[in-house]
Amino acid sequence: MGRLRPEAGPVGASTGLRYLGIDPGLAATGWALVDGGARVVACGTIRTGPGAAGPRLLRIVDELRSVLAANPVDEAAMEELFAGRNASSVIGVAQARGAILVTLASAGIAVHEYKPAQVKAVLTGYGMATKVQMVRMLSLQVPVPSRLDDHAADAVAVAICHARSRRLHQLVAT
C-alpha cells in the first residue's frame, strides 16, 4: 500500500480504459467520460422538459446512446440510490436510473455503484462534504469546464471515484 498516492490526489498513469459516470434524473441527467488516469474527457447534462415520463426517458437514453456511439466506454459508475426523506423525488430518479441501467446493460456495459459518502471521501477526503466543497475540490484536482452544473459535476465525481478505485485495485493486485 506504500506505493499508493493519496486518494484525493491525481492517481497517475491511465489504465487505458474509459469510464462513464452518470448522475440520473428525469429533468436533468449528468454524464461524464473519464480516462483510466481519472482525467475528464467530456461531460454534459441531458435535459428534458415537462411531460409524460416515457418520452422524457426515451430522450435521455437516446442522447446517452449518442454519447456512447461517439465515445465507447468500458465501464460505468453511478451513486447508489437511497430512499431518503424526499421519497417522491426518489421515484423520478429511480425511473431515470432504470431506463439508463437497461440501456447500459443492453450495450454490455457493467455498472459499478458507490455510496454517496464513498464518492465524497475519494474526492475530498471527507465523506460528509457539502456540494460546494465537492465542486471546489473537483476543480482543484482535474481540469473541468468552468461552467459545470451540479448534474455534470456529480457525474464527473462518481466517474473519477470509479477510475481511482479501479487504479487502486490494479496497484494492489500488482
Add this chain to the structure above:
Amino acid sequence: MGRLRPEAGPVGASTGLRYLGIDPGLAATGWALVDGGARVVACGTIRTGPGAAGPRLLRIVDELRSVLAANPVDEAAMEELFAGRNASSVIGVAQARGAILVTLASAGIAVHEYKPAQVKAVLTGYGMATKVQMVRMLSLQVPVPSRLDDHAADAVAVAICHARSRRLHQLVAT
C-alpha cells in the same frame, strides 16, 4: 350517461383495440393483454433471479418486447406509483417502471396511468378493496387462468380498468 352499464360489470362490444396492462417489479413483472371489450387475451409474469439490476431489467424488457412482437397493442396502462411507507421497495419498482416506460415509448405505445383506488373501484365498485376481493371479483367478471399470480392479476386489473375507461369515454363521446 343512462346508457352506461355499471363500471364493475361487463362493458359490452369491443372497440377493436388491444391494451397492455403492466404491474412492474424487478423480481416479478405482471403483464396482461386485453381487447377493447375488456376480455383477457393473454397474461403472464416475467420473473428474474437475484443479481445486478441492469441485466435483470434487460431480461424484463426483452421478454416484454417478445410479448409485443407476438401481440401488437395500441395502448398500455399502469398503476401510478406512490412513495409509501416501504420506500426502499419503491426504488426497485420505480427502476423496473423506468425500464418498461422507455421500452414502450420506444415502441410508440402511450402509457395511461391510474390510481390504485381507481383500478379497485372499476373492478369491485369499492376503492379500498383488498387484494383477495380484487382477485375474486376479477375471476367472476372475466375468464382468467385459474392459477393467476398476484402480479399477472394486478396487470389484468389495470388493463381492464383502462379498457373500460376507454369504452366509457367512447360512449360518452357518441
